[in-house]
Amino acid sequence: MLDLYDKVQEACAFIRKAWHHTPHAGIILGTGLGPLVQRIEVQATIEYEDIPHFPRSTATSHRGRLVCGNLCGLPIVAMDGRFHMYEGYPLTQITLPVRVMKFLGAQVLVVTNACGGMNPNYRAGDIMVIDDHINLMGDNPLIGINDDRLGPRFPDMCYPYDPELIDAALRIARNNDIVAHRGVFVAVAGPNLETRAEYRFLRGIGADVVGMSTVPEVIVAVHSSMRTVGFSVVTDMCLPDSLEPANVEKIIAIANEAEPRLTSLVTGVLAHEKSRSHSSSKVSTKDT
Amino acid sequence: MTADALSADWIRQRSPNFSPRVGIILGSGLGALADSIRPVAIHRYQEIPQFPRSHVAGHAGNLVLGDLGSVPVVAMQGRAHLYEGWSIDQSTLPVRTMARLGIELLIVSNASGGISSRFRSGQSVLIDHHVNLMFRSGISLSNERVGLATYGVPDRTASIYDPVWLERAEKEAIDLGFSLPRGTYLGTLGPNYETRAEYRAFAKMGADMVGMSTVPETIVASQLGIPSLAFSIVTNVAKPDAPSKTEHSDVLEWSRNAQKQLIPLIEQLLRKYFTDR
Numbered sequence: 001m002l003d004l005y006d007k008v009q010e011a012c013a014f015i016r017k018a019w020h021h022t023p024h025a026g027i028i029l030g031t032g033l034g035p036l037v038q039r040i041e042v043q044a045t046i047e048y049e050d051i052p053h054f055p056r057s058t059a060t061s062h063r064g065r066l067v068c069g070n071l072c073g074l075p076i077v078a079m080d081g082r083f084h085m086y087e088g089y090p091l092t093q094i095t096l097p098v099r100v101m102k103f104l105g106a107q108v109l110v111v112t113n114a115c116g117g118m119n120p121n122y123r124a125g126d127i128m129v130i131d132d133h134i135n136l137m138g139d140n141p142l143i144g145i146n147d148d149r150l151g152p153r154f155p156d157m158c159y160p161y162d163p164e165l166i167d168a169a170l171r172i173a174r175n176n177d178i179v180a181h182r183g184v185f186v187a188v189a190g191p192n193l194e195t196r197a198e199y200r201f202l203r204g205i206g207a208d209v210v211g212m213s214t215v216p217e218v219i220v221a222v223h224s225s226m227r228t229v230g231f232s233v234v235t236d237m238c239l240p241d242s243l244e245p246a247n248v249e250k251i252i253a254i255a256n257e258a259e260p261r262l263t264s265l266v267t268g269v270l271a272h273e274k275s276r277s278h279s280s281s282k283v284s285t286k287d288t
Numbered sequence: 289m290t291a292d293a294l295s296a297d298w299i300r301q302r303s304p305n306f307s308p309r310v311g312i313i314l315g316s317g318l319g320a321l322a323d324s325i326r327p328v329a330i331h332r333y334q335e336i337p338q339f340p341r342s343h344v345a346g347h348a349g350n351l352v353l354g355d356l357g358s359v360p361v362v363a364m365q366g367r368a369h370l371y372e373g374w375s376i377d378q379s380t381l382p383v384r385t386m387a388r389l390g391i392e393l394l395i396v397s398n399a400s401g402g403i404s405s406r407f408r409s410g411q412s413v414l415i416d417h418h419v420n421l422m423f424r425s426g427i428s429l430s431n432e433r434v435g436l437a438t439y440g441v442p443d444r445t446a447s448i449y450d451p452v453w454l455e456r457a458e459k460e461a462i463d464l465g466f467s468l469p470r471g472t473y474l475g476t477l478g479p480n481y482e483t484r485a486e487y488r489a490f491a492k493m494g495a496d497m498v499g500m501s502t503v504p505e506t507i508v509a510s511q512l513g514i515p516s517l518a519f520s521i522v523t524n525v526a527k528p529d530a531p532s533k534t535e536h537s538d539v540l541e542w543s544r545n546a547q548k549q550l551i552p553l554i555e556q557l558l559r560k561y562f563t564d565r
């Protein structure tokens with residue numbers, strides 16, 4: 001893991017040649033949620049394959065480029081296309097872009113994903129603000145010799161998602177008439193969708209939604225002492241007693257339908273960050 | 289020659305007349321039991337062929353051979369955790385090596401996060417079951433690789449945590465004036481501490497405490513026909529409804545307190561059950 005630091009520096013150096021601003025936030029766009037990129041005042045676009053040590057995205061409906069620019073008046077970097085464990089990448093590689101965002105100067109990580117809803121009070125198309133997560137991926141991006149330059153050996157996970165940003169996101173949702181839940185995301189490795197028995201089990205251990213991403217990136221964000229806010233778009237309901245075969249086109253259609261609402265929440269959170277940085281001189285130096 | 293045979297031979301060559309009867313793995317902060325051992329030989333892990341090295345602060349990384357009371361023991365001061373990147377085979381190599389040296393009992397200790405509300409910080413708990421949520425098997429199915437003819441899939445009716453030793457430990461604890469409740473230990477990969485949602489999930493799975501070690505070691509010992517006696521020191525009781533941050537220094541502090549009970553207990557057990565033969 002000690003060579004990770006150098007890899008992060010090399011990737012940062014490459015990105016800085018194309019874009020020399022300091023991002024306030026890094027954004028990771030999940031399945032079907034790429035259109036948010038259109039809201040960015042783009043200053044630079046870098047293909048993943050050109051960035052040293054970045055893996056390439058192979059998943060359907062994911063692109064593979066880093067978009068740098070302004071959103072809501074804040075400098076941001078956005079990952080248009082993300083990496084998944086089920087594609088075969090090691091988690092250290094999947095999460096390298098988060099470390100790169102941190103070393104470029106980002107204080108906040110915004111993660112989005114498409115997920116299966118297991119809480120029967122949810123509906124397909126709803127958005128859940130992630131309050132907490134359960135890691136059932138069977139792996140962890142921090143396994144290996146710890147590099148203290150990157151973060152602590154045993155990161156505390158009491159609040160992996162920043163409580164203040166969760167509250168801000170829920171407030172923005174209320175003000176914009178958007179249905180937003182607050183719940184628990186469980187991450188599995190995938191790539192197969194879950195069996196009915198697995199849905200019952202995952203629901204039983206306290207999860208509201210299930211997905212195949214996000215948790216590795218958030219663990220690394222906590223390790224990097226970034227403040228994180230996460231949004232899950234419920235793209236299909238996974239109620240074991242009335243389960244239908246998954247339809248990828250339908251899932252992507254629901255993600256696309258939800259995308260404007262998700263964009264409102266993401267831009268709302270960034271606007272909140274901007275007003276926060278105006279009203280406070282000691283912005284975003286939360287010690288974790 | 290297999291890895292465990294290489295390391296065992298290397299150790300035997302240096303202490304040819306020493307046959308340990310008990311193997312001890314000293315977990316977080318419990319290294320002080322090693323001070324009670326009259327050493328015959330102390331080997332740093334990096335000297336021993338094939339041995340993994342410990343990278344964690346607070347783990348010394350020594351194999352101590354010597355007498356605890358009058359009982360010959362081999363003690364691991366520091367262990368190789370999966371979160372450091374070791375494979376199951378690498379991290380459990382010392383257990384297989386100690387088995388080759390002839391141990392009849394494996395004593396393991398660890399620091400854990402308490403899930404059961406019956407426990408308090410600093411509490412010592414006897415592990416009577418475990419939940420393996422490490423997503424790695426402790427059992428290597430390749431006989432050639434692990435090199436023991438008896439290797440196979442363990443009898444599922446056999447207890448990893450021997451009921452006879454559980455009862456003996458309970459009785460000795462009462463004699464020494466403290467209670468030693470039993471509990472189910474859930475092993476995770478780590479290295480991050482658990483989220484609130486994970487603590488709640490593990491409680492529903494039946495776990496009383498959670499930690500990042502022990503499970504591979506006791507599975508391998510069981511596979512080799514060696515009973516395990518495992519102690520978990522609850523270094524902080526997780527309260528997911530009122531979470532507080534866990535610091536590694538707190539963990540070390542609670543471990544120091546618990547060893548005032550466990551060290552006399554282990555000494556007493558060895559005196560009673562290993563010196564009369």
